[in-house]
Structure formats: C-alpha cells, structure tokens
Amino acid sequence: MKFVREFRDGEATQRCAETIAREARHHWTIMEVCGGQTHSIMRFGLDALLPPAVELVHGPGCPVCVTPLELIDKALVVASRDDVIFCSFGDMLRVPGSDGDLFTARARGADVRIVYAPTDAVAVAHKNPDKQVVFFAVGFETTAPANALALLQAHTAGLTNFSMLVSHVLVPPAVAAIARSPTCRVQGLLAAGHVCTVMGYAEYEPLAAQYRLPIVVTGFEPVDILSGILACIRQLEQGQFVVENGYGRAVRREGNAHARAMIEEVFEVTDRVWRGIGVIAESGYRLRAKYAAFDAEVRFSVEDVGARESTACRSGLVLQGLIKPNECSEFAVRCTPENPLGATMVSSEGACAAYHRYRRRAMGREVDA
Amino acid sequence: MSGNDAGGKDTGGKARLDVQLSCPAPVGTRDRVVLGHGGGGLMTNRLIEDVFLGAFDNPWLGTRHDGAVVPLGTARLAISTDSYVVSPMFFPGGDIGKLALCGTVNDVAMCGARPLYVSAGFILEEGTPIEALRRVVSSMQAVAREVGVQVVTGDTKVVERGRGDQIYINTTGVGLVEAGRQVAPNRVREGDVVLLSGDVGRHGIAVMSAREGVAFETTIESDCAPLASMVQGLFDAGVDVRCLRDCTRGGVASALVEIAEVARVEVEIRDDAWVVEAEVLGACELFGLDPLFIANEGCLVAFVAPEDVAKALAVMRADPAGRHAREVGRVMKAERAEVRLRSSLGTSRVIELLSGEQLPRIC
Numbered sequence: 001m002k003f004v005r006e007f008r009d010g011e012a013t014q015r016c017a018e019t020i021a022r023e024a025r026h027h028w029t030i031m032e033v034c035g036g037q038t039h040s041i042m043r044f045g046l047d048a049l050l051p052p053a054v055e056l057v058h059g060p061g062c063p064v065c066v067t068p069l070e071l072i073d074k075a076l077v078v079a080s081r082d083d084v085i086f087c088s089f090g091d092m093l094r095v096p097g098s099d100g101d102l103f104t105a106r107a108r109g110a111d112v113r114i115v116y117a118p119t120d121a122v123a124v125a126h127k128n129p130d131k132q133v134v135f136f137a138v139g140f141e142t143t144a145p146a147n148a149l150a151l152l153q154a155h156t157a158g159l160t161n162f163s164m165l166v167s168h169v170l171v172p173p174a175v176a177a178i179a180r181s182p183t184c185r186v187q188g189l190l191a192a193g194h195v196c197t198v199m200g201y202a203e204y205e206p207l208a209a210q211y212r213l214p215i216v217v218t219g220f221e222p223v224d225i226l227s228g229i230l231a232c233i234r235q236l237e238q239g240q241f242v243v244e245n246g247y248g249r250a251v252r253r254e255g256n257a258h259a260r261a262m263i264e265e266v267f268e269v270t271d272r273v274w275r276g277i278g279v280i281a282e283s284g285y286r287l288r289a290k291y292a293a294f295d296a297e298v299r300f301s302v303e304d305v306g307a308r309e310s311t312a313c314r315s316g317l318v319l320q321g322l323i324k325p326n327e328c329s330e331f332a333v334r335c336t337p338e339n340p341l342g343a344t345m346v347s348s349e350g351a352c353a354a355y356h357r358y359r360r361r362a363m364g365r366e367v368d369a
Numbered sequence: 370m371s372g373n374d375a376g377g378k379d380t381g382g383k384a385r386l387d388v389q390l391s392c393p394a395p396v397g398t399r400d401r402v403v404l405g406h407g408g409g410g411l412m413t414n415r416l417i418e419d420v421f422l423g424a425f426d427n428p429w430l431g432t433r434h435d436g437a438v439v440p441l442g443t444a445r446l447a448i449s450t451d452s453y454v455v456s457p458m459f460f461p462g463g464d465i466g467k468l469a470l471c472g473t474v475n476d477v478a479m480c481g482a483r484p485l486y487v488s489a490g491f492i493l494e495e496g497t498p499i500e501a502l503r504r505v506v507s508s509m510q511a512v513a514r515e516v517g518v519q520v521v522t523g524d525t526k527v528v529e530r531g532r533g534d535q536i537y538i539n540t541t542g543v544g545l546v547e548a549g550r551q552v553a554p555n556r557v558r559e560g561d562v563v564l565l566s567g568d569v570g571r572h573g574i575a576v577m578s579a580r581e582g583v584a585f586e587t588t589i590e591s592d593c594a595p596l597a598s599m600v601q602g603l604f605d606a607g608v609d610v611r612c613l614r615d616c617t618r619g620g621v622a623s624a625l626v627e628i629a630e631v632a633r634v635e636v637e638i639r640d641d642a643w644v645v646e647a648e649v650l651g652a653c654e655l656f657g658l659d660p661l662f663i664a665n666e667g668c669l670v671a672f673v674a675p676e677d678v679a680k681a682l683a684v685m686r687a688d689p690a691g692r693h694a695r696e697v698g699r700v701m702k703a704e705r706a707e708v709r710l711r712s713s714l715g716t717s718r719v720i721e722l723l724s725g726e727q728l729p730r731i732c
Binding site: 004008010013014036039042043044045046048049089090091093094103104106107108114116222336337338349357358359360 | 401402403404405411412415650654656657712713714715716717718719721723724725728729
C-alpha cells in the first residue's frame with residue numbers, strides 16, 4: 001500500500017532509531033499527543049527501539065478517552081428513549097457511563113446503531129421520518145468537518161428529526177494546559193498529524209515559543225514516529241523550540257481551508273470538560289446558535305444530567321503524561337478491557353488499552369482478577 | 370451476577386436527571402447478553418465457561434476444539450455444529466447458504482475427519498422472499514456437491530416479522546476420522562511449523578463493505594470456500610498434521626492463541642509472512658482494524674512436522690483456496706503458552722485475544 005509500506009520499512013526504522021541513540025546526549029521526555037500514535041508505538045514496539053535516554057509519555061489525544069462521563073450519561077438517557085435511533089462511531093459504544101455503556105443500553109432494547117460516517121446518520125434520519133435520529137458527535141478537529149457536513153446536509157434538507165449530541169475537543173488548548181501545569185514533564189511534543197491535516201499548524205507556533213517546547217507534526221507509521229522523535233531531540237539538544245512539519249505528505253501550514261470553513265460555519269469555541277483532566281477553557285466546539293435546533297441536549301432536555309468520576313480511575317494522570325498506565329494500581333487488576341474503570345482502557349487508542357493489549361505480560365501483570 | 374444497579378435500572382422513557390454516582394459501575398458483570406459475547410474473544414470464552422461448560426461438562430466438550438471426536442462402536446465420529454446469522458445474507462463472494470455449508474464442513478475437516486452428512490435447520494422470518502431462500506439453498510447444494518456431503522435432514526421454523534433477520538441457518542456436520550489419525554492441539558510440539566493456507570481478512574471486510582451504511586466500495590470478495598479437499602490432500606500426501614483450525618471469527622490471531630493455550634506452547638509468527646490483499650489492508654487502515662483478527666471463511670492454520678513443510682505447502686498451493694499458502698511461524702521452546710509476533714522492525718510483542726468485537730475507530 002502506497003504511503004504505508006515505505007513508512008513501515010524495517011531498515012529505515014532501524015536507521016532512524018540508531019540516529020536517535022547517537023544524537024540523544026541528555027535525558028528527554030517526549031509526549032505523543034494522539035492516541036493513534038500511542039497505538040502505533042505499542043503495536044510496533046517502537047519504544048523498545050529507543051535508547052534509555054528517550055522516554056515517551058502518552059498524551060490526551062484519544063477522543064473516546066476524554067469524552068466526559070456526563071456526556072456518556074446524556075447519551076445513555078437519549079439513546080434509551082423509545083422514539084430515538086442513536087447513531088455513534090463504534091468505539092464509543094463500550095465506554096462506561098454511570099450505569100453501563102451503549103452496548104448495555106442496546107441489550108436493554110435501545111436502538112443504538114454503529115455508523116462509519118456522520119452522513120450515514122443523516123441517511124438514517126431520511127429513512128426513518130417517524131423517529132428522532134441522534135448522532136454522537138465526538139472527536140477532535142479531525143472529525144469536526146465530517147460532523148459539520150452532516151449537520152449542513154440535514155439543515156439543507158430541512159430535516160426535523162436529526163440532531164447531534166456534541167462534545168468536540170481541541171488539541172492546542174489541551175497542549176497548553178499540560179505545558180503550563182507545574183507538574184509538567186513533557187519537553188518535546190509530537191503533534192497529531194490528522195488534526196493538523198485539517199487545522200494546519202500555525203496555532204502551535206506561539207505554544208512552542210511560549211513553553212519552550214519543540215513541536216513536530218507527526219504521522220502514524222513507525223518511520224513517521226521515529227523521525228518525529230528525532231526532530232524533537234535535535235531541537236532539544238540544540239536548544240531550539242519551533243514547530244516542524246514532519247508529516248508533509250498530508251499537512252500544510254494552513255491546513256484544509258475548505259474543511260476549516262465548514263467547521264467555522266457550524267461550530268463555535270466553548271469551554272469543555274475533559275474526562276480525567278477537568279475543564280479546559282476554550283477547548284472544544286459547540287453548535288452555533290443558528291443551528292441550536294439540531295442540538296440534542298436541548299431537544300431532549302438533558303442539559304442538566306451530571307455525573308461524578310470514579311476515584312479509582314487515574315486516567316487523568318495518564319492523559320497528562322504524569323504516570324504510565326501500568327503505574328496505576330488498578331491496571332490489569334480491577335481494570336481490564338472487559339471491565340474498564342475508565343475510558344483510557346476502552347478505546348484501542350487509549351493508552352491503558354494499548355498497554356494492556358501489547359505490554360501486559362512484559363509488565364508482570366499477567367493475572368486477570 | 371452481582372447487583373450493579375447503583376443508578377437504578379430504568380433509563381427508558383423520560384430523561385433521567387441528576388445522575389449522582391461516585392463510580393461508573395463496572396460493566397464486566399453483565400446481566401444481559403451483549404454483542405461482544407459473540408465476538409469470539411475473551412467475552413465469548415467467559416460466557417462459554419460461565420454458562421455452558423459447567424452445565425454440559427464432559428471430556429469432549431472440554432477439548433475446546435471446533436468440533437468433537439467421539440467413539441461410535443469401533444469408529445470415531447467428528448461432529449460440529451454452527452449457526453449462521455450473517456447480515457446481509459448476500460455478500461460479495463458468497464451468501465449465508467454457502468457459508469453455512471462451508472463453515473460446518475470445514476469445522477468437521479479441522480478435526481481430521483472426512484465430512485459425510487449435514488443437517489440444516491432454517492429459521493425464517495415472515496415475509497422473506499421464497500426466491501431468496503431458493504438462492505441460499507442452491508448455494509448450499511453447490512457446496513455439498515463439491516465437497517461430497519449430503520444434507521440428510523433438516524428443520525424449518527417461521528418467526529413473526531421483526532423477530533428474525535430473514536434467514537438464519539444452523540448446520541451440523543458429521544464425518545469419520547480414519548483409524549489412528551490424531552489431529553488436536555495436544556499433538557503440537559516444539560519445532561512444529563505453522564502454515565497459513567490463504568490471504569487474510571477478506572471475508573470480514575467483504576461483509577462489512579456490503580453492510581448498509583458503509584460508505585466504501587470495494588471489489589473485495591469473501592474467501593468463503595470448503596477446505597475439506599485440501600485437508601484430505603494433506604493426509605493423502607502423508608503430511609504429519611498435528612493440529613488444524615480454520616481462522617473464522619476472531620481471525621488468524623484468535624485461532625493461534627487458542628491452540629497455543631490448549632497445547633501449552635509458545636508460537637512465534639513473523640509479521641511479514643502472510644498475504645493481505647491491498648484493498649483489505651486499505652480498509653483495515655481506514656477503520657483501524659487489525660487484519661489478523663478479522664474473520665476468514667476459507668483459510669486454515671496447520672501445525673505440521675518440520676520435515677513435511679514443503680510437501681504440505683505444495684498440497685495447499687495446488688488447491689484453489691490455498692494459492693497464498695505460506696509458512697508463517699514456528700512452535701518455540703515452551704516457556705509460556707502464548708503467541709508472539711516478531712516484526713520486521715526487530716521488535717516483538719504478545720498477541721492476545723480481543724475482549725469482544727473489533728470496533729471501527731473514530732479517527
């Protein structure tokens with residue numbers, strides 16, 4: 001496959017790892033922001049190729065993981081209504097809310113459907129005029145254009161039985177929140193390639209300067225990730241703190257103007273709760289007032305549904321790179337992919353799930369409770 | 370099933386406000402069947418252990434193979450049963466009828482048996498076009514003729530509209546195991562070579578592409594095919610076949626992990642050894658799926674004695690379903706019962722069963 005095979009090449013990967021080992025003269029801690037990158041690192045065992053001087057910590061870039069508990073609870077309430085067909089991306093269905101997950105809701109009789117694209121949910125609404133069709137619009141900047149497109153389609157078609165439960169989150173405010181935290185350990189950052197494909201990387205430039213943080217826009221294959229780490233280390237060793245684009249085959253500085261315009265039309269920036277982290281100011285999108293008629297929270301009066309987070313789950317610390325998943329006492333003991341205590345154990349892109357799937361044995365946590 | 374109704378169970382109907390819980394109730398002690406229980410991973414295994422194994426406890430069930438080999442007089446009979454609920458019932462490369470025959474006949478063949486007779490039970494939904502049923506049955510008969518088995522008994526039930534999905538089929542197959550032949554995980558030993566008969570992931574992706582609401586078009590066809598003649602060919606050629614498993618639900622990875630766990634051996638496979646069609650790989654990349662865990666319906670893993678590898682590969686490749694047969698791994702000195710994947714990058718990791726189904730990722 002073009003653009004996959006050459007970036008998984010064994011020799012190129014090895015060469016890159018050797019260069020990192022040669023050039024890293026100090027201890028550096030680097031965060032990969034995106035859960036897709038975490039998954040790749042675990043799947044390909046890339047951290048095993050790094051010298052001890054380079055430590056990777058895993059960032060908050062998994063949309064399933066950071067979607068707040070109360071939003072899952074709202075989804076459960078809406079999905080359980082007899083008049084609703086609830087459409088969602090597949091990996092949101094297993095995220096535990098206060099009382100089960102969407103799979104459980106489905107087993108109890110709710111009409112919950114997995115869709116592969118938000119516009120599929122619009123098609124479901126066309127086909128089921130006597131039902132209310134709700135799409136669970138979660139994700140980072142990456143999924144925002146497709147969600148905006150779905151909403152615009154529904155708007156143009158004058159659909160009155162389509163709405164969205166929106167919980168979009170944005171990467172740069174989260175990066176800034178992590179960087180300015182007094183406990184921050186992160187010295188270099190691999191920015192999420194897909195997010196930058198949409199948004200570009202200009203908004204990272206002030207962050208790199210202000211927090212003295214090299215930021216490298218990075219893809220998802222082994223050669224991409226190791227090249228991103230190498231670029232970070234070169235900057236750190238030379239005392240540079242700028243944004244570099246290491247994912248030139250997909251990312252331009254200004255991003256995708258068409259996609260951004262669509263986001264701008266439909267969404268506006270708002271404060272958001274990040275599961276495990278808390279409220280981050282201006283860190284998400286909500287529907288603009290002119291599209292309020294499509295807001296499922298308003299339509300189904302669930303704005304007041306709230307929930308408190310488990311005290312057992314330490315995913316907030318994981319998402320900020322303060323602990324590794326296996327440093328949590330519940331990891332692989334009470335918390336497993338079948339019994340997730342928190343969302344980082346649910347999605348394949350969640351750091352805890354990735355550790356559990358690829359590293360559990362190496363960590364000496366072999367026995368499931 | 371401990372009580373986990375901290376938040377009250379009734380979430381139906383009206384909006385439930387002010388959910389005030391100190392802890393998201395762990396969802397592991399599920400009191401209802403969820404889709405993940407059918408995924409062929411850990412949740413399926415736990416359901417089998419919790420509900421079925423205890424109730425039906427006997428030595429044959431305990432072998433946890435695709436079918437059972439039971440004594441009958443002086444003969445040994447292989448029996449396997451499977452139910453087919455694939456949706457949509459017609460998909461590129463096959464339909465539910467072809468699947469129902471191939472799947473069961475293949476499971477019988479994986480016991481080292483020659484499949485002979487099949488029963489077929491149909492659960493039909495009110496309103497299903499007879500023409501669709503005719504097509505499905507005709508596909509079954511085509512496979513039966515090809516494999517040389519007879520469908521000798523059957524059953525038909527009709528359920529009200531909305532209580533089924535057009536056509537569900539259960540098939541049971543029986544076959545005879547030749548005297549002295551042993552094909553089972555407990556025959557696997559250090560040094561055995563793991564062969565994979567086909568390319569990976571085609572059935573799962575073909576069915577997915579045919580599902581309503583999937584906005585991608587492909588030319589991928591299911592690999593659905595009978596494997597009995599390939600298996601017979603291995604025995605005819607004198608290959609010492611230690612263990613066979615068709616890589617259906619849960620894919621190649623789950624088949625290997627299950628064998629490794631029952632046989633208590635360590636299996637090492639190489640990530641560049643098997644074939645994945647470009648379109649299958651593309652779909653997997655797009656949806657964040659691992660091809661090694663995707664269902665196949667015409668592909669098997671064979672553990673064979675090292676001296677028989679060339680012979681076995683020649684037999685496999687001569688079969689239409691075995692064009693892409695490859696050596697993919699080896700049984701190592703048994704330290705742990707696990708499957709290790711060695712990558713071309715020089716790294717290695719353990720492969721584990723998934724808990725439920727693979728879910729397409731968000732972005």
